[in-house]
Amino acid sequence: MKTGLWLLLVLTLLAQWALPAAQIIESERVLVRGHRYYLRTAPVDPVDAFRGRYVALDFPDARALPAPGLTLAIDDTVYLPLRTGDDRYAVLGPAQRQPPAQGDYLRARVRLRNDDGSFSVSLPFDRYYLREQDAPRVEQAYREASRNGGAGAYVAVRVRGGRALLEELYIAGEPAHARAP
Amino acid sequence: MARSPAAWLLAELPQLERDKIVDAETAARLRARYTQDAQSEPQLAAPLTALLGALLVGLGLILLIAHNWDQWPLTLRLIVAALPLAAAQAACVYTLRRRSGSRVWREASALLTGLAAAALLALVAQIFHFRGDLHLYLLSCILLALPLVYILDASLLAALLAAAMLGMVAAEPMALRQPWHALLLFSSLLPHLLQLWRQAPASLRLSLLLALWTLLLAAALSLAITPLRAYGWLWCAELGALLLLAEAGSKALASLSWRPLRAGGEMLWAIAALAASFPEFWRGERYGAAHLLQANVVLQIALLLVLGLALRALLRRQWLIAATALPALLLAMLQGQDLPASSAAALVLLANIYVLLMGVAIIVQGLRQHELRRISSGLTLLAALVLLRFFGSEWPFVVRGLAFVAVGLGFLFAHAWLRRRLKTA
Secondary structure (H helix, E strand, O other), X not given: OOHHHHHHHHHHHHHHHHHHHHHHHHHHXXXXXXXXXXXXXXXXXXXXXXXXXXXXXXXXXXXXXXXXXXXXXXXXXXXXXXXXXXXXXXXXXXXXXXXXXXXXXXXXXXXXXXXXXXXXXXXXXXXXXXXXXXXXXHHHHHHHHHHOOOOOEEEEEEEEOOEEEEEEEEEOOEEHHHHOO | OOOOHHHHXXXXXXXXXXXXXXXXXXXXXXXXXXXXXXHHHHHHHXXXXXXXXXHHHHHHXXXXXXXOOOOOOHXXXXXXXXXXXXXXXXXXXXXXXXXOOOHHHHHHHHHHHHHHHHHHHHHHHHHOOOOOOHHHHHHHHHHHHHHHHHXXXXXXXXXXXXXXXXXXXXXXXXXXXXXXHHHHHHHOOHHHHHHHHHHOOOOHHHHHHHHHHHHHHHHHHHHHXXXXXXXXXXXXXXXXXXXXXXXXOOHHHHOOOOOHHHHHHHHHHHHHXXXXXXXHHHOOOHHXXXXXXXXXXXXXXXXXXXXXXXXXXXXXXXXXXXXXXXXXXXXXXXXXXXXXXXXXXXXXXXXXXHHHHHHHHHHHHHHHOOOHHHHXXXXXXXXXXXXXXXXXXXXXXXXXXXXXXXXXXXXXXXXXXXXXXXHHO
């Protein structure tokens, strides 16, 4: 067998470990060292053939005004400074083309322009995976919580160096996993 | 289990000899001819079973991971997902060291490794709730598995990757979808096809993989052509002609009894030609809004290929196959032009005459070559034309009635002629 072929095999097999390992290490770093923010959300329950059942998350607060002098188009990539508001939920700052020099931020994509001049954006997290039997229950629990005028749903995300990871989904103040039997 | 025809014949031979239906010499020749066939059937069945097993195990792994075992500790889940990948990778090394001559080992180990890597990536995405960018997930899986196609000469994995490439293009957001993505992805499998071509140009493996590759690439390009509403019919006509012309020029594909490229090409070509026989086809904003020069470069390249292949067919005196390029060329010439009502009416008439002539020509060619499939294709095309005129025509009832009677009489004459030919044959 040719040496080159063996070398290619070894590199391929190593790459098959390296990519998931890099994803795990980077994600763990964000979850452990990143700052925590809360965002209001509305979950619904779809299925991914490869990665399983999840609740898809829609964020009503995922909108931002463009920074002064900035013109935005649909599908543009923007950077949104992030801070915690008085009600403890995250507040998105004006959208800008470059990451801010200081503070946490999210990398997002412009989705649509609203009537008030702001832009709705796609955030770098949009789903929360659950066991296949739990996802419909979580959606049902959210509907009941919303109907009863409760806290509804929100997520905790960890942000570090522009990388954001979803940590937990809360329904009426309780973690979604805790609601599963 | 039911016996194969070859095995049945071999079992019947002694009795046929005893009944003096065949002599000993003929029986010996039949044995020599069919023994190999009867023996090769289990040899073909065994690899298929093994490969199907590997495919099902790999897909099963992905489904098991999709269940989401979040009650297990993270480390345990990662180990459980990593074990199949480690085992499959060990199988790849074992295949290259000890079983390099076995096609089954090559195909199965490559397939399992590709699927196990995809399963591990799926688990990581699930644990950390990664954003649902399916196209990026599929791209990662494709890139991690692609080298195995070449290292292990694995065509089944290549077929699976071609399907994943189509899935990736389909999952891309519309704003990002570009034809060159599809071309770049699918071209990564071209060296494998060329390698197979050099090994055995007429092999079943090459023919099936090439057919699958072509059809999936065509589907991926169709998804990427925007706006499809403006260029859809041109693309349909181009693709149909391209498949038919390319298939007619390939000895490997033409030697197969099952010819999916021809079937796909005939269907697309007929859909475009029959659609053009409706007046509504030539109206609307479709042509006024979209010029050919503004079209995607894939449409322009495909048009040049159609033109080139049609000229080659003309030089080889393959008139009928060259004529399949006409709808694509006509649509390309008219793309972006505002058509007056009189021109539209003339084009409708032209399309009807074209389909009618093509149907008749296909039947005549089928009769000359004693090819029943071709005769059926021609008759089906004519029947479709007639039926469409019955249901969706703006022609007056009298004209339609006369046309129906004429075509019906044509069928009756054709039937009588066919019977006479078959009797004298």
